[in-house]
Amino acid sequence: MSTSLILYTPAGVLPQAQPLRRAARRLSALGFEVSIDEAALAKHQRFAGDDATRLAALHRVAAAAPSVAMATRGGYGMTRLLDQIDWPLLARSVEQGTRWVGLSDLTSLHLGLLKHAKAVTWAGPMACEDFGRTDEDGGVDDVTQDCFLEAMHGELEAIGFRTEAGFDGLEARGTLWGGNLSIVNSLLGTPHFPRVKGGILFLEDVNEHPYRVERSLLQLQQAGLLDEQKAVILGDFSAWKKSPLDRGYTLKSAVEAVRSRTKTPILTGLPFGHVPTKVCLPVGHRVDLVVQGRDVIAAWGH
Incomplete structure (x- = not known):
């Protein structure tokens, strides 16, 4: 067929x-x-x-x-x-x-x-x-x-990836939602924004320096959104250029700054974004997130 x-x-x-x-x-x-x-x-x-x-x-x-x-x-x-x-x-x-x-x-x-x-x-x-x-x-x-x-073809029931150490044993169930960080932020306060509570939020972006990524994530945190999630998963943040003003400040620094301000676990390593290798993610589907060691599985099959 x-x-x-x-x-x-x-x-x-x-x-x-x-x-x-x-x-x-x-x-x-x-x-x-x-x-x-x-x-x-x-x-x-x-x-x-x-x-x-x-x-x-x-x-x-x-x-x-x-x-x-x-x-x-x-x-x-x-x-x-x-x-x-x-x-x-x-x-x-x-x-x-x-x-x-x-x-x-x-x-x-x-x-x-x-x-x-x-x-x-x-x-x-x-x-x-x-x-x-x-x-x-x-x-x-x-x-x-x-x-x-x-x-x-309706056959994909889970995706897996490796994250950094520190999340072993994490289990969460919630609605998977998110996408491009700049777009998610642009929808805040509009009639088109789904206020998902207890969800699993995934985010990626392109051409955004880590300080801009941090600022956008802090906007979500200050809007109360990050604390409402079971987990946040970060994909790829690609194609940005270092600045002489960074002085050791990196994407890792940005993520650490946000982690220190929310109780919600923020995982990295999702193969998704403006990069050649990307998984498919069912936005709006309930998923089970399980971390064993550094291995992450997000599953929505029966």
Whole structure:
């Protein structure tokens, strides 16, 4: 049985068509029945078409209710659409079996659907960055591809990773939620923010210096959010540049500063973010988190 997959661009512009075509070919070779939304290559300033064009694309995908709705890329643009999105339409697509997958700017879509519909979506790869990369640049990451295939076929029931020492014996159960740290923070205080209590919050970011990461985490802590969680899991914080002002201050320093201000355990090492190797995570699903030694398992299977 073929699995329908629609590629659409809800946020930043796609500067070139080649990565999209390459991703479509590779996803077809993996057994998906791939179609590309008519506005996927639209251009308006830094966006994939003006707001009305991107909103129409999002609603078109939801109405079609494919097995998989995969964003071509993130960037910026979803925030502009949040107040206009037909959330019940998107929720119906999830009820019909659509798996919405993406990361970064798509965090606001995932969290909006969790808030407005208690729907489960997938934090995972993007078409162009993960499936459209040239072979010279490393091609498709095996772990990313395998994890994605299992998740989209309903077979993925857990992910595992290694964290730093100090959390042996930790067990927690709660709703898995989160995504890109900057986007999570941008939703605070809006009608699209799901205030999850007793959850397991995962976070990642890109191009953000550790002091900015620390500031964002402290904003969540000062808003009372970190103390409300059973655990926080940090993914990758990539592509930032050191400053001569750092003087030994690192991402580790930032995390330690936040840990000292909350009772909630903050784990690191989640293979997720703006990096080639990434797992898929069911946003809005209840998960069991277990740490043995330095090995972490997050499971949501039966």
